[in-house]
Amino acid sequence: MQLRASPHDALSGAVALPGDKSISHRSLMFAALAVGESRITGLLEGEDVLSTASALRRMGVPVERHADGTWVVQGVGVGGLAEPEEPLDLGNAGTGARLLMGLLAGHPFTSFMTGDASLRARPMRRVIEPLRQMGAAFLARSGERLPLAVTGRADLLPLAWESGVASAQVKSAILLAGLHTPGLTTVIEPLPSRDHTERMLAGMGARVTREALSGGRVRIGIEGQPELRPQSFRVPGDPSSAAFPAVAAAITPGAVVRLEGVGLNPLRTGLYTTLAEMGADIAVDNRREEAGEEIGDITVRGSALVGVEVPPGRAPSMIDEYPVLAVAAAFARGRTVMRGLGELRVKESDRLSLMAEGLAACGVDVMVEGDDLIVEGGRQPAGGALIDAHLDHRIAMSFLVLGGRAAAPVTVQGAETIETSFPGFASLMTGLGARIGAVAP
């Protein structure tokens, strides 16, 4: 499917965002590990999360959606999953695949896992290696990629792991295996990544520790084999999805857009900090707490942006937001330098290369130096390009945001990938005044 974004004038209105993708995956999985019934409201009903729901069903977990939108999960307890008769297809979802690998490591059966062409290209060694050390066996395609088979064990060994990357998926996979292991399992991260796993499992009764170490590193520990209490989860709005209307508003003169009920976990809000440093008029009010996470309403107004240097240490708190930040940078006067973006190369696509190529195709002055992205902004982009999303929802949405303020429309090929994380994106944006429509084949 092709979507085309044509230039629009001011944007205005108030919108609620779909549920947070990270928390949605986790609420389904963790509810499955509890003993008893959990209820989830505000779950993101995007394809990634639906893939996690069907994988859990295939392993004998009753997961149901009620007519009022509440999801009800009958937990089977830690270690209670059943051997799936068919391969688990996680679609486009790296989070679903990697966290499930951690769970499966602790179960004494063999399961097979695959995904779409994007997920099959993503590196799994970062998860397989620590889980192997705990005693799980993996057979994977060359480069440790999907499809793979995992044979877990009920008697995993506890692990003390130091991860080379600040990755919440790696950390969570190890912690979930640790949940199935007697004793203490620990993970050290080079910089703190999103901590939803720790918060949610602690809220369900697991013993989770967190310790700051030298150089910004952090050590997380989990005591294995707890009985987890079922929960009522209310999933906050996704700050990573809110990033698209937020940037659209910031680059549109006269825009006033209110984004309601957005998660404000400080390990997720690097983009908003960066936009404020670029001169964006951003205000947060109505701060409140829901299900152990701070949320609030964010108002973004059209602003004269200036280029900035984004500190590399901020990357984990905005890792999925660099594509749309690069769009903001195209509209900011001067140079924006984003350093240390190697992890962007192993997302749904090589986001570093695709952003640079797409921006250049839209007439933006852009350079990649090693793992750094440098954008010279301030002139209105020509637009007029046809961008292939390469099965990457964030690439698709970023260029549709750019097309709204370019001189000529931007068309995105393969825009159906947006359904993985942000169903209703085009109608939410058009409701604010954007001009996004399907292109007849």
Ligand SMILES: O=C(O)C1=C[C@@H](OP(=O)(O)O)[C@@H](O)[C@H](O)C1
């Ligand atoms: O744990 C999570 O929910 C996620 C972690 C991040 O990936 P990495 O752990 O690979 O950095 C992020 O990019 C992804 O969208 C969601």
Ligand SMILES: C=C(OP(=O)(O)O)C(=O)O
């Ligand atoms: C990287 C992302 O997701 P995942 O790793 O779950 O596929 C993302 O949503 O930008």
